[in-house]
Amino acid sequence: GAGVSQSPSNKVTEKGKDVELRCDPISGHTALYWYRQSLGQGLEFLIYFQGNSAPDKSGLPSDRFSAERTGGSVSTLTIQRTQQEDSAVYLCASRGTGTGVGYTFGSGTRLTVV
Amino acid sequence: EDQVTQSPEALRLQEGESSSLNCSYTVSGLRGLFWYRQDPGKGPEFLFTLYSAGEEKEKERLKATLTKKESFLHITAPKPEDSATYLCAVGNTGFQKLVFGTGTRLLVSP
Known part of the structure; x- marks a missing residue:
């Protein structure tokens, strides 16, 4: 597609439920990133996928968070047993080749845990 | 640890009133400094990538500059449509991730 697509755009879930957030990157972009943006906070790195390499999971805040990327394209971020502190906007970005190329972000999924 | 600090947190300007936003950084081996614009709900x-001290880039009313310790985003004769949050980020080796500042919220009044 022309841009990075994320779904759903908004998600309200009850505390303790599992949620799945989806990201469809720009076709041909090998690098894919998940960030979290909380109110008043900067963007917090979560996880990075590059081609077929093992993902960099160093930003995942707990073992309740996991992500996968199937076929080098679509990615799913899963949060198990959601907590209120998980409420945030979850942003996905992809990047093409070239060192000067900035990330292209999706519009994000606003997650609210009640 | 790589760090990015942006100032001011918020800035209110009148249309046509030029100003600058600051981004100071500490990074082990800068591989690029990035500026982004974020509108509410998006x-x-x-916007720009800068690589080395002395580099400048321009786009419409925006000009970004870079020194060894900080970057400035200069806004010349801003218009209300320039109102947004401006984010600065630094890239590490391999661009495996960008470290972002918390942004400057700019409001330009007509």
């Missing part, structure tokens, strides 16, 4: 939109 993801950040890429």
Whole structure:
């Protein structure tokens, strides 16, 4: 597609439920990133996928968070047993080749845990 | 640890009133400094990448500059449509991730 697509755009879930957030990157972009943006906070790195390499999971805040990327394209971020502190906007970005190329972000999924 | 600090947190300007936003950084081996614009309810939109001290880039009313310790985003004769949050980020080796500042919220009044 022309841009990075994320779904759903908004998600309200009850505390303790599992949620799945989806990201469809720009076709041909090998690098894919998940960030979290909380109110008043900067963007917090979560996880990075590059081609077929093992993902960099160093930003995942707990073992309740996991992500996968199937076929080098679509990615799913899963949060198990959601907590209120998980409420945030979850942003996905992809990047093409070239060192000067900035990330292209999706519009994000606003997650609210009640 | 890589760090990015942006100032001011918020800035209110009158239309046509030029100003600058600051981004100071500490990073082990800068591989690029990025500026983004973010409108409410949307993801950040890429503006510029700067690589080395002395480099400058321009786009419409925006000009970004870089020194060894900080970057400035100069806004010349801003218009209300320039109102947004401006984010600064630094890239590490391999661009495996960007470290972002918390942004400057700019409001330009007509």
